[in-house]
Amino acid sequence: MKHDTIVLDHGSGGLLSHELTEKIMLPAFDNDMLSRLDDSAVIESQKGRMAFSTDSFVVDPLFFPGGNIGDLAVNGTVNDIAMSGAVPLYLSAAMIIEEGFAIRDLETIVASMAAAARCAGVKIVAGDTKVVPRGAADKIFINTSGVGWIAQGVEISAALARAGDCVILSGTMADHGMTILNQREGLAFDADVKTDSAALNKMVARMLAAAPAGGLRVLRDPTRGGVATALNEIALASNVGICINESALLVRKPVAGLCELLGIDPLYAANEGKLIAIVDKDSADTVLAAIKQDPLGGDACIIGEAISDHPGRVVMETAIGGRRIVDMLTGGQLPRIC
Amino acid sequence: MKHDTIVLDHGSGGLLSHELTEKIMLPAFDNDMLSRLDDSAVIESQKGRMAFSTDSFVVDPLFFPGGNIGDLAVNGTVNDIAMSGAVPLYLSAAMIIEEGFAIRDLETIVASMAAAARCAGVKIVAGDTKVVPRGAADKIFINTSGVGWIAQGVEISAALARAGDCVILSGTMADHGMTILNQREGLAFDADVKTDSAALNKMVARMLAAAPAGGLRVLRDPTRGGVATALNEIALASNVGICINESALLVRKPVAGLCELLGIDPLYAANEGKLIAIVDKDSADTVLAAIKQDPLGGDACIIGEAISDHPGRVVMETAIGGRRIVDMLTGGQLPRIC
Numbered sequence: 001m002k003h004d005t006i007v008l009d010h011g012s013g014g015l016l017s018h019e020l021t022e023k024i025m026l027p028a029f030d031n032d033m034l035s036r037l038d039d040s041a042v043i044e045s046q047k048g049r050m051a052f053s054t055d056s057f058v059v060d061p062l063f064f065p066g067g068n069i070g071d072l073a074v075n076g077t078v079n080d081i082a083m084s085g086a087v088p089l090y091l092s093a094a095m096i097i098e099e100g101f102a103i104r105d106l107e108t109i110v111a112s113m114a115a116a117a118r119c120a121g122v123k124i125v126a127g128d129t130k131v132v133p134r135g136a137a138d139k140i141f142i143n144t145s146g147v148g149w150i151a152q153g154v155e156i157s158a159a160l161a162r163a164g165d166c167v168i169l170s171g172t173m174a175d176h177g178m179t180i181l182n183q184r185e186g187l188a189f190d191a192d193v194k195t196d197s198a199a200l201n202k203m204v205a206r207m208l209a210a211a212p213a214g215g216l217r218v219l220r221d222p223t224r225g226g227v228a229t230a231l232n233e234i235a236l237a238s239n240v241g242i243c244i245n246e247s248a249l250l251v252r253k254p255v256a257g258l259c260e261l262l263g264i265d266p267l268y269a270a271n272e273g274k275l276i277a278i279v280d281k282d283s284a285d286t287v288l289a290a291i292k293q294d295p296l297g298g299d300a301c302i303i304g305e306a307i308s309d310h311p312g313r314v315v316m317e318t319a320i321g322g323r324r325i326v327d328m329l330t331g332g333q334l335p336r337i338c
Numbered sequence: 339m340k341h342d343t344i345v346l347d348h349g350s351g352g353l354l355s356h357e358l359t360e361k362i363m364l365p366a367f368d369n370d371m372l373s374r375l376d377d378s379a380v381i382e383s384q385k386g387r388m389a390f391s392t393d394s395f396v397v398d399p400l401f402f403p404g405g406n407i408g409d410l411a412v413n414g415t416v417n418d419i420a421m422s423g424a425v426p427l428y429l430s431a432a433m434i435i436e437e438g439f440a441i442r443d444l445e446t447i448v449a450s451m452a453a454a455a456r457c458a459g460v461k462i463v464a465g466d467t468k469v470v471p472r473g474a475a476d477k478i479f480i481n482t483s484g485v486g487w488i489a490q491g492v493e494i495s496a497a498l499a500r501a502g503d504c505v506i507l508s509g510t511m512a513d514h515g516m517t518i519l520n521q522r523e524g525l526a527f528d529a530d531v532k533t534d535s536a537a538l539n540k541m542v543a544r545m546l547a548a549a550p551a552g553g554l555r556v557l558r559d560p561t562r563g564g565v566a567t568a569l570n571e572i573a574l575a576s577n578v579g580i581c582i583n584e585s586a587l588l589v590r591k592p593v594a595g596l597c598e599l600l601g602i603d604p605l606y607a608a609n610e611g612k613l614i615a616i617v618d619k620d621s622a623d624t625v626l627a628a629i630k631q632d633p634l635g636g637d638a639c640i641i642g643e644a645i646s647d648h649p650g651r652v653v654m655e656t657a658i659g660g661r662r663i664v665d666m667l668t669g670g671q672l673p674r675i676c
Contacts, residue, residue: 013562014606014667037575038495039421039558040389045487047385051378054430054483058468058475083377092392094481096434099673126483130396132674136476137396143432145392145464145483149383157376220377224351237375268352329352335437336470 006101011131024107025127028114029093033125041125043090046149051086053077054145060336062109062139064183066194069142070112072272072338075199076223077144078120082201083219083275085156085208086148091117092126094143099134109140120199122146153213160217161238163308166284168277170203170291171196171299172250173227177269178258180337185262193254198273203294207277210290215283220276223338225329228267230276231314232328235306238278242314244304244326267316268329270337278306344439349469362445363465366452367431371463379463381428384487389424391415392483398674400447400477402521404532407480408450410610410676413537414561415482416458420539421557421613423494423546424486429455430464432481437472447478458537460484491551498555499576501646504622506615508541508629509534509637510588511565515607516596518675523600531592536611541632545615548628553621558614561676563667566605568614569652570666573644576616580652582642582664605654606667608675616644 001023002016009016026035033041057073074091081088093113097106117124150156175196182193200221207216218238222230227249235242251259251266259266273296279287284302291297304316314326339361340354347354364373371379395411412429419426431451435444455462488494513534520531538559545554556576560568565587573580589597589604597604611634617625622640629635642654652664 008673009669011562011673012667012669014567014669015665016669017563018666036495036497037571038497039418040391040424040486042422042488043388043390045383045386045388048383050381050383050485052381052428052430052464052485053378054432054464054481055466056432056434056468056481058434058470060474080377084380086378090390092390092483094392094394094483096394096396096479126390126392128393128481130394130674132396132476135473136398136674137479138470138474141434141475141479143392143394143466143481143483145430145432145481147388147390147485148378150380157374159374224349225355229352233375328356329350331347331350331352331354335346335349336468336474 001103006097008099008131028110029124031123049150051081051084051148053080056143058141058336059338061183064179067197068112070109071116072197073142073144074113074116075197077146078199079221081146081148082204085154086150088122088148088201091122091124091144091146093124094128096130096137096141098137098139156219158234158237161240161278161306163240164281165278165306166302167304169303170275170297172252174255174266174269176272178255196273198296200275206290207287211283211287215280218278222271226268228326229329235314236312239311240306241310243307244316246316246319248303339441344435346437346469366448367462369461387488389419389422389486391418394481396479396674397676399521402517405535406450408447409454410535411480411482412451412454413535415484416537417559419484419486420542423492424488426460426486426539429460429462429482429484431462432466434468434475434479436475436477494557496572496575499578499616499644501578502619503616503644504640505642507641508613508635510590512593512604512607514610516593534611536634538613544628545625549621549625553618556616560609564606566664567667573652574650577649578644579648581645582654584654584657586641
C-alpha cells in the first residue's frame with residue numbers, strides 16, 4: 001500500500017480505491033463472486049424462502065477482549081439470518097472509514113472478518129468502501145447484510161410462541177455488553193471479561209436437526225437491549241406472557257461484578273453469541289440437549305415458559321420468591337455497544 | 339414521536355427504537371416482510387442466479403436539487419443490481435444517525451426512500467438503525483443492500499466486452515457530481531443544475547427485451563469516478579482498449595459552466611442516473627433505440643467502441659482531432675459525492 005493511513009482518495013472510486021480493494025479486501029475475502037468486481041455479486045440462488053438481513057456496527061472501542069468490530073459484524077449478521085431458521089451463506093461488507101484511519105488497523109479488522117466468515121461457513125461476496133473527512137465519522141463503521149435459505153418445513157418467527165412453550169437461553173448473559181463498557185470506561189477490570197461474539201448458525205443447525213416438526217417456534221439473539229428486550233419483543237409478537245426464573249439465569253462472576261459496579265442489570269446488557277429459543281414443551285429436552293452438544297451451548301438451560309396470563313408482558317420470579325415485571329429497555333444503556 | 343430530534347436511546351434497541359421503527363419506518367416502507375420485525379426478512383426466492391449488492395451513502399449535503407440522500411441510496415443499489423442484468427426486487431436500509439439529528443429531516447429522507455422504492459418497483463424489507471453520539475458521525479449515513487434475479491440467458495459482466503463492440507452512454511455527464519459541488523461550495527449557481535439520480539432498472543429491462551441473445555455484454559453506471567473510471571474498469575476487466583469520441587459526449591450547459599469554473603473534468607464527475615452499455619456492433623442500433631424510448635434515455639448515443647489496440651486503456655479522440663489517454667481517476671475529486 002502506498003499509504004499508512006486512509007486518505008480521502010481511498011474512497012474516490014479511482015486508483016487508490018482499486019488499490020485498497022485489490023491489496024486488502026480481495027486477498028482476505030478471497031472468492032470468485034467478489035473478485036469479479038461487477039456492480040453486484042452473482043450468486044446461485046435456491047427456490048423457496050430466503051432470509052435477508054442487514055446490520056450496521058458502530059461499536060466503540062473497535063478492539064476489545066475476544067474480538068473486534070470485524071468479527072462482530074460478520075457474526076451479527078450470520079446470527080440474524082440463523083434466527084429465522086435459515087442457513088446463512090453470503091454476506092456483503094460495506095465500510096465507512098474516517099480519513100486518517102490506520103491501514104494496519106483496517107487490515108486487522110478485515111482479517112478478523114475473513115476468519116469469522118470462514119468459521120461460520122459464509123462468503124463475503126459484495127463490498128463497498130466510503131471514506132469521509134476527519135471528524136465526519138468516528139474511525140470506522142461496518143455494515144454487513146446477508147442472505148441464506150430456509151429449509152422446507154422450518155417455520156421460525158417471534159410471532160409463533162404459544163402458552164405452555166419452554167424458554168431456553170443458550171448460555172450466560174451480558175458478556176459482550178460488559179466487555180465493551182469495561183474497555184470504554186477504562187475500568188481495567190482485566191479479569192476474565194471478554195465478548196461472547198460468535199456465529200450461532202451451527203448451533204441452530206443442530207437444533208433444527210433435533211427438533212420434531214414444529215417443535216422449534218422462535219429464535220432470537222438477545223443483542224442490544226439484552227435478554228429482557230428480546231423476551232418482550234417475543235411476548236408482544238406472539239401475544240403471550242413470558243415468565244422467567246431468576247435462579248435459572250447465568251452471569252459469569254467477573255461480569256456480574258462489573259454489572260454491580262456500574263449499576264447495569266445483566267438482563268438488559270448485550271450478548272453477541274447467545275440465543276433465546278422458544279420450543280414446544282414436548283421438544284424442550286431434545287432441543288436443549290442439542291444446544292448443549294454445541295461448543296457454544298454448554299451452559300444452556302430452560303429459563304422459563306410462555307403463559308396465557310398477561311399477554312405481551314414478561315415477568316420474573318426472583319430468587320427470593322417475589323415477582324417483578326421485566327419491561328423492555330426504556331433507556332439509559334450506553335450507545336455503540338455493537 | 340416523543341422527541342423532535344434523535345436521541346441516543348433511539349438506537350438502544352429498546353422502547354424508543356421501537357417507537358422510531360413503528361412510527362417512521364414501517365408506515366413509510368409499508369410491507370408485510372418488514373413489518374414482521376423478525377431478525378431477517380423472509381423473501382420468496384427464485385431458482386437461478388441472484389444479484390446481491392451493497393452501497394453506503396455519505397453524501398454531503400443531505401439535501402440537494404433534485405433529491406436527497408434517501409432516494410440516492412435507493413436508486414444507487416437498484417442500479418447496481420440492474421447493472422448485472424438482474425431485476426431488483428428487495429432492498430435493506432440501514433441508517434447510522436448522529437444524536438441531535440432532526441426527526442423531521444429523517445421523515446423527509448425516509449419518505450424519499452419510500453417514494454424511490456415505489457418508483458423503481460422494489461420493496462424495502464429489512465432495516466437497522468444505529469445512533470451515535472454527537473460528533474461521532476456527520477448527521478446520517480445510509481447503507482442499502484439489495485437482491486434481484488437474473489433471467490436465463492442474460493449474461494452481463496464488465497469482463498465481456500469484445501473488440502468491435504459499441505459503447506453507449508445513456509445521457510449527459512456530471513449532473514449529480516456538479517450538483518453536490520455546487521451546493522457544497524455555496525456557489526449558488528441556482529441555474530438549472532440538479533442531480534440525475536434515478537432508477538435505471540426499467541431502462542435495462544427495455545434493453546434486455548430488445549437486444550438479441552448475447553448482444554448486450556456490459557452494463558455499468560458511472561457513479562464515483564465518472565464515465566472515465568467506469569470505462570477504465572471495463573477495459574481492464576475485458577482486456578480490450580476503448581476509444582471514445584469527445585464530440586459524442588454530452589454535458590448540459592450549466593453543468594459544463596460549473597465544471598469549467600471549478601476545474602472539474604466532467605468525464606470524472608459522478609452520475610447517478612446514467613448507464614454505460616457495451617453492445618455487439620450488430621445490436622447497437624436496436625439497443626440504442628430501446629434506451630431512447632425510455633423516459634431517462636432521450637439523450638443516449640454511441641460514444642465510442644471497444645478495440646483490440648492498447649488493451650486495458652481508454653483513449654479519447656478530441657473534438658479538435660487529437661488523441662489523449664483517459665486514465666482512471668487518480669485523486670483530487672472531493673469526497674462524499676454519494
